[in-house]
Amino acid sequence: MSGWWSKARPFVWALATLMVAASLWAAFKRAPIEAQMGIVQKIVYIHVPSAIATLVAFGLTFAASIAYLATRAWIWDAIAASACEVGMVFATIVLVSGPLWARSAWNTWWTWEPRLTTFLILWILYGGYHVVRASVGAGSKRTISAVLGIILFVNLPVVWKSVEWWRGSLHPRAVTMTGEMRQALLLSMAAWLVFFLAAFQERLRLESLRHDAEMADGGGGPR
Amino acid sequence: MTYMVTAYVLAAVIWVGYLLSLRARAARLKQRAPVEQVAQRSPVVRP
Numbered sequence: 718m719s720g721w722w723s724k725a726r727p728f729v730w731a732l733a734t735l736m737v738a739a740s741l742w743a744a745f746k747r748a749p750i751e752a753q754m755g756i757v758q759k760i761v762y763i764h765v766p767s768a769i770a771t772l773v774a775f776g777l778t779f780a781a782s783i784a785y786l787a788t789r790a791w792i793w794d795a796i797a798a799s800a801c802e803v804g805m806v807f808a809t810i811v812l813v814s815g816p817l818w819a820r821s822a823w824n825t826w827w828t829w830e831p832r833l834t835t836f837l838i839l840w841i842l843y844g845g846y847h848v849v850r851a852s853v854g855a856g857s858k859r860t861i862s863a864v865l866g867i868i869l870f871v872n873l874p875v876v877w878k879s880v881e882w883w884r885g886s887l888h889p890r891a892v893t894m895t896g897e898m899r900q901a902l903l904l905s906m907a908a909w910l911v912f913f914l915a916a917f918q919e920r921l922r923l924e925s926l927r928h929d930a931e932m933a934d935g936g937g938g939p940r
Numbered sequence: 941m942t943y944m945v946t947a948y949v950l951a952a953v954i955w956v957g958y959l960l961s962l963r964a965r966a967a968r969l970k971q972r973a974p975v976e977q978v979a980q981r982s983p984v985v986r987p
Binding site: 756757759760763764767806809810813814817818820821916919920922923926927929930 | 941943944946947948950951954955958959962965966969970972
């Protein structure tokens with residue numbers, strides 16, 4: 718990994734920690750308690766930013782997968798795999814926080830409505846990406862992962878548009894927030910995107926170490 | 941209140957667990973790489 722990237726790590730972590738702390742302060746101290754749902758609505762400040770970060774992460778996997786197939790440079794495969802793994806963590810948080818909110822708001826832990834169903838499918842399929850990656854041999858691992866990273870991207874617009882394409886969605890088509898609630902949500906989105914960047918660079922460092930170890934082993938397959 | 945606290949606590953647990961796993965994996969790889977690099981660079985010379 719290049720020097721500036723390694724040097725930036727502590728600064729990105731410091732910024733991410735500060736921004737997440739500020740977003741929690743804004744969510745719990747500044748933003749008012751929602752009139753209908755009460756305090757449980759505060760879950761929105763972790764649920765929605767995690768969902769956005771998931772989509773950004775899987776979008777990055779898609780772009781890096783295309784770049785890998787075009788260039789065959791190992792770094793693009795490393796970027797795709799790293800973004801996908803961090804994206805899975807965010808997706809898991811969405812799937813954990815969602816039912817807790819739903820239990821209070823809709824009086825059920827889970828319902829097979831379009832957004833929940835498509836997001837669960839997304840989580841399972843991207844989980845499959847890691848299973849396949851761990852299963853195939855070193856020679857074809859990167860190519861198969863890249864092809865999967867491109868194919869799985871089809872799910873993202875389906876999740877995004879699911880509330881419009883299918884009836885019976887409990888998720889609102891659009892949310893209008895104003896004032897301090899909106900500011901807190903926007904700050905939370907920015908904070909968790911910076912946190913994504915911090916976790917992503919940490920994961921990418923791991924791929925770099927693995928690549929160094931493979932090279933030391935004597936070549937270690939494709940570039 | 942309980943659901944909200946549970947959501948935030950679980951999110952924190954997931955992140956801490958994941959970041960610790962990254963650290964452990966990095967430590968394992970760091971331990972492995974130098975040994976192999978040293979072994980490759982300095983072959984045993986027998987008299």
